[in-house]
Amino acid sequence: MPAQALLPGYLAERFASWKALRFEPDRAWYARLAEGGQHPRAMLLSCCDSRVDAVGMFGAEPGDLFVVRNVANLVPPYRPDHQHHGTSAAIEYAVTVLKVAHVVVMGHSHCGGVAACHDMCAGLAPELDKPGSFVGRWMDILRPAYEAVADRLPEDREERLRAFERHAVLASVRNLAQFPFVADAVARGVLTLHGAWIDIGAGELHGLDLNSETWRPVV
Amino acid sequence: MPAQALLPGYLAERFASWKALRFEPDRAWYARLAEGGQHPRAMLLSCCDSRVDAVGMFGAEPGDLFVVRNVANLVPPYRPDHQHHGTSAAIEYAVTVLKVAHVVVMGHSHCGGVAACHDMCAGLAPELDKPGSFVGRWMDILRPAYEAVADRLPEDREERLRAFERHAVLASVRNLAQFPFVADAVARGVLTLHGAWIDIGAGELHGLDLNSETWRPVV
Amino acid sequence: MPAQALLPGYLAERFASWKALRFEPDRAWYARLAEGGQHPRAMLLSCCDSRVDAVGMFGAEPGDLFVVRNVANLVPPYRPDHQHHGTSAAIEYAVTVLKVAHVVVMGHSHCGGVAACHDMCAGLAPELDKPGSFVGRWMDILRPAYEAVADRLPEDREERLRAFERHAVLASVRNLAQFPFVADAVARGVLTLHGAWIDIGAGELHGLDLNSETWRPVV
Amino acid sequence: MPAQALLPGYLAERFASWKALRFEPDRAWYARLAEGGQHPRAMLLSCCDSRVDAVGMFGAEPGDLFVVRNVANLVPPYRPDHQHHGTSAAIEYAVTVLKVAHVVVMGHSHCGGVAACHDMCAGLAPELDKPGSFVGRWMDILRPAYEAVADRLPEDREERLRAFERHAVLASVRNLAQFPFVADAVARGVLTLHGAWIDIGAGELHGLDLNSETWRPVV
Numbered sequence: 001m002p003a004q005a006l007l008p009g010y011l012a013e014r015f016a017s018w019k020a021l022r023f024e025p026d027r028a029w030y031a032r033l034a035e036g037g038q039h040p041r042a043m044l045l046s047c048c049d050s051r052v053d054a055v056g057m058f059g060a061e062p063g064d065l066f067v068v069r070n071v072a073n074l075v076p077p078y079r080p081d082h083q084h085h086g087t088s089a090a091i092e093y094a095v096t097v098l099k100v101a102h103v104v105v106m107g108h109s110h111c112g113g114v115a116a117c118h119d120m121c122a123g124l125a126p127e128l129d130k131p132g133s134f135v136g137r138w139m140d141i142l143r144p145a146y147e148a149v150a151d152r153l154p155e156d157r158e159e160r161l162r163a164f165e166r167h168a169v170l171a172s173v174r175n176l177a178q179f180p181f182v183a184d185a186v187a188r189g190v191l192t193l194h195g196a197w198i199d200i201g202a203g204e205l206h207g208l209d210l211n212s213e214t215w216r217p218v219v
Numbered sequence: 220m221p222a223q224a225l226l227p228g229y230l231a232e233r234f235a236s237w238k239a240l241r242f243e244p245d246r247a248w249y250a251r252l253a254e255g256g257q258h259p260r261a262m263l264l265s266c267c268d269s270r271v272d273a274v275g276m277f278g279a280e281p282g283d284l285f286v287v288r289n290v291a292n293l294v295p296p297y298r299p300d301h302q303h304h305g306t307s308a309a310i311e312y313a314v315t316v317l318k319v320a321h322v323v324v325m326g327h328s329h330c331g332g333v334a335a336c337h338d339m340c341a342g343l344a345p346e347l348d349k350p351g352s353f354v355g356r357w358m359d360i361l362r363p364a365y366e367a368v369a370d371r372l373p374e375d376r377e378e379r380l381r382a383f384e385r386h387a388v389l390a391s392v393r394n395l396a397q398f399p400f401v402a403d404a405v406a407r408g409v410l411t412l413h414g415a416w417i418d419i420g421a422g423e424l425h426g427l428d429l430n431s432e433t434w435r436p437v438v
Numbered sequence: 439m440p441a442q443a444l445l446p447g448y449l450a451e452r453f454a455s456w457k458a459l460r461f462e463p464d465r466a467w468y469a470r471l472a473e474g475g476q477h478p479r480a481m482l483l484s485c486c487d488s489r490v491d492a493v494g495m496f497g498a499e500p501g502d503l504f505v506v507r508n509v510a511n512l513v514p515p516y517r518p519d520h521q522h523h524g525t526s527a528a529i530e531y532a533v534t535v536l537k538v539a540h541v542v543v544m545g546h547s548h549c550g551g552v553a554a555c556h557d558m559c560a561g562l563a564p565e566l567d568k569p570g571s572f573v574g575r576w577m578d579i580l581r582p583a584y585e586a587v588a589d590r591l592p593e594d595r596e597e598r599l600r601a602f603e604r605h606a607v608l609a610s611v612r613n614l615a616q617f618p619f620v621a622d623a624v625a626r627g628v629l630t631l632h633g634a635w636i637d638i639g640a641g642e643l644h645g646l647d648l649n650s651e652t653w654r655p656v657v
Numbered sequence: 658m659p660a661q662a663l664l665p666g667y668l669a670e671r672f673a674s675w676k677a678l679r680f681e682p683d684r685a686w687y688a689r690l691a692e693g694g695q696h697p698r699a700m701l702l703s704c705c706d707s708r709v710d711a712v713g714m715f716g717a718e719p720g721d722l723f724v725v726r727n728v729a730n731l732v733p734p735y736r737p738d739h740q741h742h743g744t745s746a747a748i749e750y751a752v753t754v755l756k757v758a759h760v761v762v763m764g765h766s767h768c769g770g771v772a773a774c775h776d777m778c779a780g781l782a783p784e785l786d787k788p789g790s791f792v793g794r795w796m797d798i799l800r801p802a803y804e805a806v807a808d809r810l811p812e813d814r815e816e817r818l819r820a821f822e823r824h825a826v827l828a829s830v831r832n833l834a835q836f837p838f839v840a841d842a843v844a845r846g847v848l849t850l851h852g853a854w855i856d857i858g859a860g861e862l863h864g865l866d867l868n869s870e871t872w873r874p875v876v
Contacts, residue, residue, distance in 0.1 A: 004411045006426025006427070006428065008320075008323075010260075011321075018277070019424075025666045026665050027627065028540060029665065030419060031627055034270075034329050034418075036477070041470075048286055049257060050259035051252045051253075051257050056237065058233050059234075059674075060233075061667045062269070068267050068289065070305040082350050084356060084357055088357075089358075091353070092354050102227050104230070112256075112312070131299065137308070138304060192466045194226055205226075205234055218226050219234060224464075240673075240674060442851075445862075445864050449715050449759075450875050452715050453715055461860040462860075468859075468860060473858065476769075481705075486725050488695045488719070488723045489691075493712060494675065497671035497675055498707075500707070502707055506705050507724050507726040508725065508746075522795055524728065527791040527792045527795035527796075528728050531705075542664065569737065571749070634663075638687060639690070641676050647663065654663060656672065657669055657676065
């Protein structure tokens with residue numbers, strides 16, 4: 001491993017600013033959080049995309065939101081097959097241990113992962129079909145959803161991708177609802193599931209009506 | 220699915236505040252980000268814990284940081300086995316498509332996932348050994364690291380967990396370095412790898428010296 | 439007791455609106471709050487005045503703020519004399535049982551209680567001196583503070599009352615700091631004390647610098 | 658007093674949001690409220706519990722409700738003994754100076770103060786019997802009510818506490834009716850007294866019929 005700084009300089013400098021301006025005034029609260037453990041009100045499942053900081057968008061304070069971020073904010077199907085399932089583990093921990101009251105799957109416009117899935121399924125990205133492609137194999141989770149709606153998606157590429165991004169959120173919420181411990185908590189009225197999608201350029205947030213499976217602006 | 224609101228009321232209200240006070244003044248920038256795509260400078264691999272908002276701690280603006288958040292900020296070993304590997308897919312996308320300059324694995328104190336792994340490996344949490352436990356199977360990734368250092372960890376439980384949390388970051392950085400496309404980028408000098416660990420109660424950030432594999436305060 | 443409605447009609451109607459529009463969307467969260475207990479981050483000590491809704495001003499959600507409201511937001515001196523001390527009991531519960539990280543004494547302009555105390559101490563309100571006056575006896579808590587600063591208060595009545603309102607907050611924070619369990623938590627760095635005062639007409643919030651005992655605008 | 662911020666950072670930020678989004682549009686109204694004084698229609702006596710925001714539940718606007726919040730929403734017996742009685746002072750001020758038309762004692766489920774009183778009276782919480790316990794001495798107000806009904810309360814602990822919470826509201830309304838200026842205003846038909854109790858998990862509001870001393874759902 002070549003010699004290098006402990007951290008990139010700009011990150012170390014910004015951390016120092018955060019500590020002086022944000023941490024110190026709330027030091028007592030952080031001490032309490034460390035001692036008392038976390039009691040987050042909701043779990044948020046969002047994308048890794050650098051343009052989507054859901055914690056900031058929802059004005060979350062330390063301790064408020066338990067957050068998973070993976071490529072294209074996917075929830076895989078329920079598969080207790082003894083493999084490593086990071087997202088399923090996070091869902092299990094949030095619902096059965098932390099007992100969050102809400103799980104929100106948060107999608108967004110211009111999602112590179114959803115576009116990659118679309119192109120792979122449409123035969124436009126053969127490199128993603130290669131067995132060794134981690135992105136391809138991860139986006140396989142969304143393949144059934146693509147095949148189910150491909151005929152009904154708009155022709156125009158941008159409209160088509162926006163529509164598929166929203167459909168991907170619906171597919172993830174459907175998978176989420178299949179986890180037995182999720183279904184149980186929902187049935188007991190102590191957990192609600194939500195789908196959201198934000199147009200990152202326009203700042204418009206849309207919510208998924210789970211009964212009609214249609215989208216409406218939230219604000 | 221029972222009838223419910225599109226989003227929990229408080230999230231909708233806080234989003235409205237964000238949009239009015241944060242988004243509108245920067246609307247042009249968000250429009251550019253949507254059109255121009257993301258060009259993040261670094262990838263951050265952090266925990267789902269609600270008390271650790273690394274984006275805020277590093278003062279990141281929209282577009283700055285590509286962020287993965289999973290339970291206990293783990294990087295699994297390189298396994299191109301055609302399974303769904305969400306974290307490996309994110310690493311592949313960040314390094315080969317986005318070409319980030321840095322990957323930072325960010326651990327933290329009082330980590331519930333690391334404690335669960337410790338107790339499972341020490342035989343104190345049989346429920347996590349059950350095949351159907353997603354948390355248990357996810358934390359299996361860290362089992363070899365536990366077995367390698369268990370004898371050398373401090374006796375005191377809290378000190379022991381703090382030490383294991385830091386060792387878990389080292390194990391993840393070692394796994395990260397084994398991905399061929401990561402090793403190649405590092406060798407070409409266009410990517411650096413970093414390990415960090417924050418004491419969430421004291422706000423102290425420590426960095427991993429990859430040559431000596433020892434920890435030092437960053438600021 | 440004369441016959442009457444269970445509740446004034448307008449309160450029953452407004453509650454019905456709250457239940458339909460605020461409670462139902464967050465029903466799962468309220469169920470969790472009931473089961474899991476409260477973990478408020480801060481205690482707020484505010485006035486009964488109908489014009490000062492500190493919970494709303496600080497955008498607090500259910501579970502966020504433990505709130506005491508008494509006339510003129512007073513903290514009495516520490517007196518473990520076996521009498522009924524409602525405010526002292528709330529402070530004891532918040533700090534020793536709930537372990538809040540912050541206590542904020544929140545004063546406000548145009549406070550009727552502070553004006554009553556001023557006039558009583560200045561000999562302008564003999565009815566409040568009568569032994570049977572609960573308001574007079576409650577405001578006696580502030581009498582030492584009045585006597586300490588009366589000479590230094592501005593001549594103009596409105597300016598004089600605004601200054602005395604802020605001095606009353608300082609006196610309450612000083613009393614608060616004398617409670618042994620408060621002093622202990624502050625010394626251990628897990629509790630911070632704060633004084634604030636809002637001009638209810640201008641919406642300006644001022645904070646008390648406890649080192650210099652001077653006031654500065656918060657935002 | 659150790660150095661610290663004027664206010665916890667998150668409270669300052671949320672206040673800024675409130676000012677921009679709530680105060681500014683109503684600035685004229687706040688200016689009028691400051692100049693014209695308060696004319697609240699009702700007094701509400703509620704608990705400090707962070708999960709019970711009665712102002713929000715009753716959709717109250719600035720100026721609507723004069724609010725006392727103490728541990729377990731207690732009204733002490735009428736005792737003009739020259740001591741500091743914060744709650745009695747608030748009642749005196751609301752009824753004789755502000756001339757509110759209604760006083761509502763608002764209880765709630767899962768009340769920590771009522772549970773503490775129950776356990777103390779049942780001999781299960783010796784630490785609350787200590788003379789120096791402010792919570793214990795405050796909850797002594799409710800001891801006669803416990804002794805009067807203990808034999809008639811349900812066996813099951815949760816049912817027992819729910820029943821005692823409602824009985825505590827009745828006891829407070831009875832104390833309230835004993836204040837001479839309250840009794841006089843009620844007799845003149847310019848004041849009504851009310852008891853309410855909310856199940857915070859189910860959002861169900863119950864009202865006390867003062868003639869039959871029984872409870873019925875409000876909505």
